[in-house]
Amino acid sequence: MAMFVLLFYFSLAPHVIPETYDITEGVASEKEIKAPFQIRDEKATRQAEEDAAAKIDPIYSIVPLSNATLVEQLFYRIEQLNLDDQVTTDNKVAIYRSEIPGKYDAHIDAFITANKGKGTFSDSLVQEMENVAKDQRYTIPEETFYKMPQLKSEQLSEMRSVAREIVRKLTLEPLREAETARTQVAELVNASTLSNRTEREIVQELARFAIMPNRFLDTDATDEAKALAKQNTQPVVFKEGDVIVKRGQTITPDLYKLLSDSNLLQDKTSYWPQAGLLILSLMAVIVLFVYLHQSGGFGGLRPKYSNTQLLMLLLIFLINIITIQIIALIQTDSVPYAGYLAPAALGAMLITLLLDMHLAIISSFIFTIMGSIILNPASNTLFDFKYGFFVIVVSLAAIFSIHRASQRSAILKAGIMVSLFGALSVMAVLLMTEQLERMPFIYSVSFAFASGLLTAVLVIGLMPFFEITFGILSALKLVELSNPNHPLLRKLLTETPGTYHHSVMVGNLSEAAAEAIGADGLLCRVGSYYHDIGKTKRPNYFIENQSNMENPHDTIDPKLSKSIIVAHARDGVEMLKGHNIPKPIRDIAEQHHGTTSLKFFYHKAAKQAEEQGIVPTFTEDDFRYPGPKAQSKEAAVVGIADCVEAAVRSLRNPTVEHVEAMIAKIIKSRLDDNQYNECDLTLKELDKIAQSLKESIIGIFHSRIEYPEDVKTKE
Known part of the structure; x- marks a missing residue:
């Protein structure tokens, strides 16, 4: 488990923890x-923002100051004062001199009062307008005031119309400097309908006076534009x-x-990323540990998973992570979809085939977390859900496609299923996120499809390595070993046909019985094929092979007979080792008799001693198999099926009652003899085994079993 923590930590560290450097300021x-x-x-970004802001030209806003209104006010005052005969000419001149210049500022102040705080113009713009307009105030010459009292109402009416039109025309365009427009007044007045020289001079001065700038620097808008330019500047x-x-x-x-x-x-290293990664690694291992513990992995008389199997699990994790890391190396910003090529289902498929389907499901979620980190092309996020979703989909597709595999070709079929579901998952994510660029879409789906085929190829190549290195007996290996063309089975068939037939029958019985209690039926079947392989060394000493010949045990000492019989278990183990048969099958061959007693030869020896009138120097324990007792449910089931098949075959006319009684007697005898003390069989499971054996034997020997009939009582 500690090794798992280290594996998770160091495989994810390059993607989570940045490398640090020992450097000194001012040194190369x-x-x-x-x-x-x-x-x-940050510094270059701030400079880029300042440069972007500097490129923003000042923003000027148009503020219409109603110049025509000022013209009306001026002519109205002149006309009103000229009609007053009670005021002398000198007084009129004095009034013009004092009132007319003030109307300019009064007009601006009135505009400010009407618009300030109303939201139409910003306060800064209104202030800028006041300052600029008052700074550009036009000063009417003194002699103009002396000419005004001479004007009649008719003259003023014509002059008003001309002045208003000139001012309107010159202030239609944006006007930053009023003096620019004022220089054009004389030309427009001379082109007007006014013919009197005095009228033209007065209109010129009043028009120049009424012209104000209408384009002003908008500080707020300029600052806002600069702020927006900074905001839009790419870091x-x-x-x-x-x-x-x-x-x-x-x-x-x-x-x-x-x-x-x-x-x-x-x-300046921050240790928070290391702490977070360590916590993540510990959490993943805790999930794995709790599942293994609760599934019997570490508890009980015989743990479900040994250190060897856990080491194999660690190696599978390592291989799966390495393949993902390799794909991550070819994944770049320009081809991020290369991550879909990762054979992410490799680990899940190997664990399903070599260990356990449920362990593979738990491991798939761990692979999902790691894949979404390792294959994440973005540096601003920790996980990439697209790759995580892809990993969990292909892993589960692999598990459910391969968990009942019995042939190597099933791996390729499972790889095709992984390809299909992987491509569909990628297609679904891309469609939902609307990433529909043609070529990236095609490449992503194609890589996901190729991932399944790559997974199948790797699994087919790695399976023999794990089976040989760790002695793992997978379902695929069991099916291969059950091939009648295997050298040992061919030897069993040709040299001991009776034993071969017996082994096949035991295989049928034990497989059904094992599946009834949830044990490995296929292992029981194949183990049954090889459990008596040791009999091929001395085939004639076993009754099923004695056809048309005398029984050699009739002429030899019972102790020698016992030695020959019990030797077949040991001989079988040696032969199986010589052919590299996996240990679970060797265990069945060695343990299927346990330490049971050869009562026939014991009683024969005791009878001979009695006939010779000597005291026996032996006990019943001297006529027992050396063992060991059954260490697994499968070995116990094969041992029961072996004994039951031989016993039922010895019955001349077996009936259902005879078969049922025989099975019960055999199981009870072994139970009383403590043959099941070292395996995990329960009494309930023994009942299920007995029921399964009875049903199987009835099916096999149905033509020989005579069912009792009810006899009607005569009246």
């Missing part, structure tokens, strides 16, 4: 430093893999600060 760097993730250059970044510092480059204060802010300096 000994290494080339690349960005482990996207790093923002200056070092992309993942970009060189930040070249080898031999002097570390400037700015570079040092950049590396320090990015936690790339050893003395």
Whole structure:
């Protein structure tokens, strides 16, 4: 379990924890430093923002100041005062001199009062307008005031119309400098209908006076535009893999600060990512540990998973992670979809075939977390849900496609299912996220499909390695071993046909009985085929092979007979080792008799001693198999089926009652003899085994079993 923690931590560390460097400010760097993730250059970004803001021209806004209204006010006052005969000419001149200049400021103040705080114009714009307009106030010449009292109402009416039109025309366009428009007044007046020289001079001055600037610098709008330009400026970044510092480059204060802010300096290292990764690794291992413990992996007389099997599980995790890491190396920003090529279902498929389907499901979720981190092409996020979803889909598809596999070709079929579901999962994600660019879409789906085929090829190549290295007996290996053309089975068939037939019958019985109690039926069947292989060394000493010949045991000492009979278990184990048959099958061959007694030869020896009038120097224990007792349910089931098949065959006319009684007697005898003390069989399971054996034997010997008939009582 500690090794699992280390595997998870160090396989994810390069993708979570950035590398740190020991550098000093002002000293040339000994290494080339690349960005482990996207790093923002704050100083360069701020400079880029300032440059973008500097490129923004000042924004000017148009403020219509109603110049025509001012013209009306001026002529109205002149006309009103000229009609007053009670005021002398000198007084009129004095009034014009004092009132007319003030109307300019009064007009501006009235406009400000009407618009300030109303939201139409910003306060800064109104203030700018007041300052600029008053600074550009026009000063009417003194002699003009002396000419005004002479004007009649008719003249003023014509002059008003001309002045208003000139002012309107010159203020239609944006006007930053009023003097620019004022220079054009004389030309427009001379082109008007006014013929009197005095009238033209007065209109010129009043028009110049009424013209004001209408285009003003909008400080708020300018600042807002500059702020928006800064906001829209793309940050200056070092992309993942970009060189930040070249080898031999002097570390400037700015570079040092950049590396320090990015936690790339050893003395500035943040240990939070390491702590988080360690917690994540521990959580993954805890999930694995709790499942293994609750499934009987570490408890009980014989743990479900030994250290060897856990080491194999660790190796499967390592291989699966390495294949994903290799694909991650060819995954770039330009081809992020290359991650879908990863054979992510490799681990789940191997665990299903070699260990357990439910363990594979638990492991799939761990592979999903790791795949979404390792295959994540983005540096600003920890997980990429697209790849995580792909990993869990292909893993579950592999598990449910392969868990009942009995032939090597099933692996290829499962690979095709993985390809189909992987392609569909990628297609679904891309369609939901609307990433529908043609070529990336095609490549992503194609890579996902190729992933399943690559997974199948790797599994087919790795299966023999695990089976040989760890002595794992997978379902595929069992099916291969059950092939009648196997050298040992061919030897059994040709040299001991009776034993071969017996072994096949025991295989049928034990498989059904094992499946009734949830044990490995296929292992029982194949183990039954090989359990008596040791009889091929001395085939004539076993009754099923004695056809048309005398029984050699009739002429030899019972002790010698016992030695020959019990030797077949040991001989069988040696022969199986010589042919590299996996240990579970060797265990069945060695343990199927346990330490049971050869009562026939014991009683024969005791009878001979009695006839010779000597005291026996032996006990019943001297006529027992050396064992060991059955260490697994499968070995116990094969042992029961072996004994039951031989016993039922010895019955001349077996009936249902005889068969049932025989099975019960055999099981009870072995139970009383403590033959099941070292395996996990329960009394309930023994009842199920007895029921299954009875049903199987009835099916096999149905033509020989005579069912009792009810006899009617005569009246």
